[in-house]
Amino acid sequence: MKTRRSDRLVDMTRYLLERPRTLVSLTQFAELYESAKSSISEDLTILKRTFHERGIGLLETIPGAAGGARFTPYMVESEAADFVASLVNAIDDETRVLPGGYVYLSDLLGQPWFLQRIGRLIATQYLREPIDAVMTAATKGVPVAQAVAEQLNVPFVIVRNDTKVTEGPTMSVNYVTGQSQRLEKMELSRRSLPMGSRVLIVDDFMKAGGTIRGMASLVKEFEGQVVGVAVVAEGRVEHRVIDKYTSLVHVDTNKDDGIIKVKAGNYAEEIYGEGSPAEISSAD
Amino acid sequence: MKTRRSDRLVDMTRYLLERPRTLVSLTQFAELYESAKSSISEDLTILKRTFHERGIGLLETIPGAAGGARFTPYMVESEAADFVASLVNAIDDETRVLPGGYVYLSDLLGQPWFLQRIGRLIATQYLREPIDAVMTAATKGVPVAQAVAEQLNVPFVIVRNDTKVTEGPTMSVNYVTGQSQRLEKMELSRRSLPMGSRVLIVDDFMKAGGTIRGMASLVKEFEGQVVGVAVVAEGRVEHRVIDKYTSLVHVDTNKDDGIIKVKAGNYAEEIYGEGSPAEISSAD
Structure with missing residues (x-):
């Protein structure tokens, strides 16, 4: 059906939001809306401006008959600051302190x-x-991995400790837990991750980082590359076994008296700091 | 900032898509865009028409100064038929048959x-x-629960078999597995689900339905009500212990010779059948 501009603007917004990081050609849009490519180009100019002004994301437009548009969602620093403050506020609650210094986050992560x-x-x-893929450890990291993978529009894979679950042939590694120095085993289904993938490792909570180091060695077994590590919350520890990561909040619990201290993690420096690859310029 | 209609249409689309099933008042929109409520009302009329024509979802508009808009996403039957056909096609692969008649779905569910x-x-x-909430069993059901909860804009809760994970105080039930008739235990963190909730139970794969029956009894312990049961795939079994459910695909595996037969599940009847609560009328 041939469409009016107003209808196209609404549906193109929906169409692009559903397909992050995907190049949609002018031809696709022209056919979808039975409209001239020149009209589509004008529509994209409007979308690009609004996406930028409202902090929705980057809309890259490639001009010309062979061109198209690619939408990459982002969060501007002011929205991030508000959001992290709301996270800190929600987590700063003594009843969240669990045995072992862990923190109950399942309600927020649900x-x-x-x-x-x-x-x-x-x-x-x-x-x-x-x-290419987001990796996490079962089970509490799964919602985080899914949420990040959705925005990146890539698959997520789940590393497991238990071998009860049938997943077909697996690749496994041994790893040393960060604090208690126990030797554990984790495994990933062979067919879930192509060899040589560029992997982002995420988790809900990081203490010394043993699980994350284990996942990194698993990525190596798949001949892949760890692009980054991001966790929702990092705990306070004496010694961390990984040195480069991004955290949204920092939690300091005292398991003896149940006191909890919560503050923003290192995200502002890592994501919005000078020289960060994210740098959202005024042209974006 | 005062906005042009084209900018408002783009941002209102994004704003509503991010807030399924939430009533957004005309006042909120008017303040967000520094525009008259009458202009916002006209915008909503355009959005409603496009959302309907493109099968994006139901946009209910409540007229008048105290009015607003509520977006509820849906999928029209023709899109559902195409989608389920693509699922059937993806699952119909003999290498997916795992020991015990289970089917490897983790790649699709990632x-x-x-x-x-x-x-x-x-x-x-x-x-x-x-x-009020979506419930599933760890770990493979989690991505399905999260995906459904996102569309319903409600929390999801994860029932667990292992007691290793610290979740604070839990409520637990014993249940009998559907096929092997073993007695198992499942539990849910007390604070994750308010008493008296209306719960939708989902899972990735259902065989006889023992796990789902267990979850239903857990809902009862929380004095809640099971609104429905939905699974991505149902297996072929002699006897099922639950009788009312919706499945997207039906899988028949033979663990001896590795043969797999896949077809559409009962979704068309359950979701689009006559008298279904979903009935998407031409006015939607």
Whole structure:
């Protein structure tokens, strides 16, 4: 059906939001809306301006008959600051302290509203970097991985400790847990991750980082490359076994008296700091 | 900033898509765009028409100064038929047959593209029904629960078999597995689900349905109500312990010779059948 501009603007917005990081050609749009490519180009100019002004994301437009548009969602720093403040506020609650210094986050990590924003914020750091897959450890990391993967529009893969679950042939590694120095085993289904993938590792909570180091060695077994590490919350520890990561919040719990201290993590420096690959310029 | 209609149409689309099933008042929109409510009302008329014509979802508009708009995503039957056909096609592969008659689905359930559509299709059945939470069993059901919860804009909760994971105080039930008739235990964190919730139970794969029956009894312990049961795939079994459910695909595996037969599940009847609560009328 031939469409009016107003209808095209609404549907093109929906169409692009559903397909992050995907190049949609002018031809596709022209056929979808039975409209001239010149009209589509004008529509894209409007979308690009609004996406920029409203902090929705980067809309790259490639001009010309062979051109198209690619939408990459991001979160601007002011929205990130508000969002992280709301996370800090939600987590700063003594009843969240669990045995072992862990923190109860399952309610927040079960809310689409928080997850969508966690995903969009973490994805912002990789605005200009190709990523093939997101990796996490079962089970609590799964919602985070899914939320980030959705924004990056790539698959996510789940590393497991238990071997009860049937997943077909697996690749496994041994790893040393960060604090208690126990030897554990983790594994990933062979067919879930292509060899040589560029992988972003995410998790809900990081203490010393043993699980994440284990995942990094698993990526190596798949001949892949770790593009980055991001966690929703990092705990306070004496010694961390990984040195480069992004955290949204920093949590300091005292398991003896149940006191919890929560503050923003290192995200502002890592995602919006000078020289960050994300740098959202005024042209974006 | 005061905005042009074209900019408003783009940003209102984004704003509503991000907030399924939420009433956004005319006042909110008027302030967000520094525009008159009468202009916002006209914008909503355009959005409603496009959302309907393109099968994006239901946009209910409440007229008048105290009015607003509520967006509820759905999938029309023709899109559902195409999508389920693509699922059937992807699953119909002998290398997916795992020991025990299970089917490898982790690759599909790790792809945002499939998950978004699975969520939207399952949510369509509850277009006009209030739901408070989505429940699933760890770990493979989690991505399905998250995808459905995102479309319904409600929290999802994860029932666990292992007690290693610290979640704070839990409520637990014993249940009998459907086929092997073993007695198992499953539990859910007390604070994750408010008493008396209306719960939609989802899972990736259902055989006899023992796990789902277990979850239903857990809902009862929380004094809640099971609004429905939906699974991505149902296996062929002699006897099923639950009788009312929606499945997207039906899988028949023979573990001895590795043969797999895949066809559409009962979704068309359950979601689009006569008298279904979803009935998407031409006025929607």
